[in-house]
Amino acid sequence: xxxxxxxxxxxxxxxxxxxxxxxxxxxxxxxxxxxxxxxxxxxxxxxxxxxxxxxxxxxxxxxxxxxxxxxxxxxxxxxxxxxxxxxxxxxxxxxxxxxxxxxxxxxxxxxxxxxxxxxxxxxxxxxxxxxxxxxxxxxxxxxxxxxxxxxxxxxxxxxxxxxxxxxxxxxxxxxxxxxxxxxxxxxxxxxxxxxxxxxxxxxxxxxxxxxxxxxxxxxxxxxxxxxxxxxxxxxxxxxxxxxxxxxxxxxxxxxxxxxxxxxxxxxxxxxxxxxxxxxxxxxxxxxxxxxxxxxxxxxxxxxxxxxxxxxxxxxxxxxxxxxxxxxxxxxxxxxxx
Ligand code: CTP
Ligand code: MG
Numbered sequence: 001x002x003x004x005x006x007x008x009x010x011x012x013x014x015x016x017x018x019x020x021x022x023x024x025x026x027x028x029x030x031x032x033x034x035x036x037x038x039x040x041x042x043x044x045x046x047x048x049x050x051x052x053x054x055x056x057x058x059x060x061x062x063x064x065x066x067x068x069x070x071x072x073x074x075x076x077x078x079x080x081x082x083x084x085x086x087x088x089x090x091x092x093x094x095x096x097x098x099x100x101x102x103x104x105x106x107x108x109x110x111x112x113x114x115x116x117x118x119x120x121x122x123x124x125x126x127x128x129x130x131x132x133x134x135x136x137x138x139x140x141x142x143x144x145x146x147x148x149x150x151x152x153x154x155x156x157x158x159x160x161x162x163x164x165x166x167x168x169x170x171x172x173x174x175x176x177x178x179x180x181x182x183x184x185x186x187x188x189x190x191x192x193x194x195x196x197x198x199x200x201x202x203x204x205x206x207x208x209x210x211x212x213x214x215x216x217x218x219x220x221x222x223x224x225x226x227x228x229x230x231x232x233x234x235x236x237x238x239x240x241x242x243x244x245x246x247x248x249x250x251x252x253x254x255x256x257x258x259x260x261x262x263x264x265x266x267x268x269x270x271x272x273x274x275x276x277x278x279x280x281x282x283x284x285x286x287x288x289x290x291x292x293x294x295x296x297x298x299x300x301x302x303x304x305x306x307x308x309x310x311x312x313x314x315x316x317x318x319x320x321x322x323x324x325x326x327x328x329x330x331x332x333x334x335x336x337x
Pocket of ligand 2: 061062073075
C-alpha cells in the first residue's frame with residue numbers, strides 16, 4: 001500500500017494547483033506592510049541609538065526570511081558587540097525607554113527561554129518582540145531567505161505547509177508540536193532530496209559567506225542569483241510537491257533511524273548524532289538538525305503524545321489530498337487537538 005502511494009498521486013492532482021496558488025497569493029503580505037515594518041524599525045533604531053550608540057538592530061524570523069504571511073508580528077534582535085551577562089538589566093532598561101515613547105503594551109519577559117521585550121506600535125498597529133544578541137537567528141534567517149530566492153516553489157510549499165500547520169493546531173512548540181522554523185527546514189529538505197533536486201545544498205558549496213557566531217562557523221554559498229535555474233529540470237508543480245511533502249512525512253520518512261539535515265542536503269542517521277535515546281527532555285522522536293547549531297534538534301519539543309498527533313495529521317493531509325473530492329477545504333479545516 002505504501003509503495004503504491006509513493007509511486008502515484010491522484011491523476012487529477014493538477015486541478016489543485018490553482019487553488020493552492022490562490023491561497024499562497026492571498027497570504028503574501030502587501031507592500032504597505034513592509035513599509036510599516038521599516039517605519040517601526042526606524043523608530044526603534046532612533047530610540048535604541050540614544051541609549052546604546054554602538055548597538056545595532058536586525059529583523060529576523062518570518063518578517064525577514066520571506067516566509068512571513070500577512071499581519072505577522074515582527075521579530076527584532078538588538079545586537080551589542082560584546083557578550084551580555086545580564087540580559088534582564090538591558091531588557092528592563094529597554095522597556096523603560098520604549099514605554100516613555102508612547103509605545104503600547106510594553107512588557108519585559110526576562111524569564112522566558114528567549115528573554116524579550118514585547119510591544120505594540122500604535123502608529124502602525126504592529127506588534128514586535130525584541131531579543132538580545134541572538135545573532136544565530138539573524139544568520140539562519142538569511143539562510144532561509146537565500147534558499148527562497150532559488151526557486152519560488154519553496155516559498156509556495158512553505159506557505160501552504162505553515163497555513164496547514166496553523167489551521168490544524170500543530171504549530172505550537174509549547175504544546176509539543178513544531179515551530180514555523182522547523183516546518184520551513186522540512187520543506188527545504190524535501191526540495192533538496194527530490195529528483196531532480198529543486199534546491200541545492202548551500203552549505204556544501206563554495207563558501208562565499210562566512211561568519212563566526214558563538215564559536216560556530218556559519219558558512220555557505222550565498223550568491224544565489226547564480227542559481228536561479230537550479231530547479232528548472234524538475235517540472236513538478238506546487239500541487240504535486242504539497243502531496244509529495246505530506247506523503248513523505250506520512251509514509252516515506254524513517255522516524256526510527258533518520259535525521260533530516262539541510263546542512264548536508266540529505267538524511268543522516270540518529271546513531272551518528274547520538275540521538276538514539278532520550279537525554280533530559282530531548283526525546284528525538286522526529287529529528288530535524290539545525291543547519292548551524294548542529295547539536296540542536298528542532299524536534300526536541302515533540303513528546304510521545306504530540307508525535308502521534310503530528311504523524312496522524314501528516315497522514316490525514318496525505319489522504320485528504322489523495323482521496324477527498326474537495327481537498328482544499330478539508331486540508332485546512334480548523335482543528336484543536
Ligand atoms: N529560531 C531559531 N531556533 C528555533 C526557533 C526559532 O533559531 N528553535 C529563530 C529563527 O531565526 C526563526 C525565528 O527564530 O526564523 C522565528 O521563529 P518562528 O517563530 O518559529 O518562525 P517565524 O518564521 O517567525 O514564523 P511565524 O510566521 O509563525 O511567526
Ligand atoms: Mg515569528
